[in-house]
Amino acid sequence: MTLLEEPCSPRPDDPIIELRGVHAAHGDIEALHGVDLVVPAGAVVALLGPNGAGKTTTMKVISGLMPVTSGSLRLSGRDVTGITATETARLGVCSIPEGRGIFANLTVRENLWVAAGERVSLDAMEQVAYARFPRLGERRDQLAGSLSGGEQQMLALSRALGTNPAVLLLDELSMGLAPMVVTEMYEVVKGLAAEGVSILLAEQFARIVLPLADLAVLMVSGRAVRAGSPTEIEEELSTAYLGG
Numbered sequence: 001m002t003l004l005e006e007p008c009s010p011r012p013d014d015p016i017i018e019l020r021g022v023h024a025a026h027g028d029i030e031a032l033h034g035v036d037l038v039v040p041a042g043a044v045v046a047l048l049g050p051n052g053a054g055k056t057t058t059m060k061v062i063s064g065l066m067p068v069t070s071g072s073l074r075l076s077g078r079d080v081t082g083i084t085a086t087e088t089a090r091l092g093v094c095s096i097p098e099g100r101g102i103f104a105n106l107t108v109r110e111n112l113w114v115a116a117g118e119r120v121s122l123d124a125m126e127q128v129a130y131a132r133f134p135r136l137g138e139r140r141d142q143l144a145g146s147l148s149g150g151e152q153q154m155l156a157l158s159r160a161l162g163t164n165p166a167v168l169l170l171d172e173l174s175m176g177l178a179p180m181v182v183t184e185m186y187e188v189v190k191g192l193a194a195e196g197v198s199i200l201l202a203e204q205f206a207r208i209v210l211p212l213a214d215l216a217v218l219m220v221s222g223r224a225v226r227a228g229s230p231t232e233i234e235e236e237l238s239t240a241y242l243g244g
């Protein structure tokens, strides 16, 4: 089930993700100081900013892994502030975290099985993954921890390919990967976007994601300080922090 099929049907122009004045903290230390962020339905939004800006924390709030201490989180127009990670997953929010979120000591197949959960069958999950990434098929019984960085990211992305998400949250997809592999991964992301999946991409290095994005948001010190077209934000960046 996708967000758009939920019983309390949203209006078509409701953003798929909307944060208003969101505060969130790691223990006693506040990391988000009132974040406003909108991801329109069907859009690819780049979430940019230097290390420590709050990109990962924002992703965790959206996927229900971290609580909102004040402010609101809406998904497809519904106020879901306080939602759990299990519930966001059920609503079609698929999060591929920094470090990829795969289990090193499980095989490729077992990782796909875990990802399939209740939403899809293991067979379907495997078929889609191996069709897109034949190398994963060849390595289906290999432990994920022994795969190359690129193959691990293919496995992580296969969760999104197989589970038919409404929203995909991708955190630092490029981290630790060779440029050619990054290009290959972002081709897959483009394909998902073309199928209508809404996507929020956090990247420290703007140049990689700006060409894919419909909108860009710049985070600095726990706040979203600018939002605009990729061209507008690129101009900001060239005079600011991120050379990348």
Ligand SMILES: Nc1ncnc2c1ncn2[C@@H]1O[C@H](COP(=O)(O)OP(=O)(O)O)[C@@H](O)[C@H]1O
Pocket: 026, 027, 029, 031, 049, 050, 051, 052, 053, 054, 055, 056, 057, 058
């Ligand atoms: N697990 C954690 N415990 C304490 N502080 C954290 C933790 N994770 C992140 N932070 C702090 O929260 C702020 C935002 O971090 P983060 O969201 O990871 O930024 P980004 O993803 O943009 O690099 C930083 O000041 C960081 O040091």
Ligand SMILES: [Mg+2]
Pocket: 055, 056, 057, 098, 171, 172
């Ligand atoms: Mg991060």
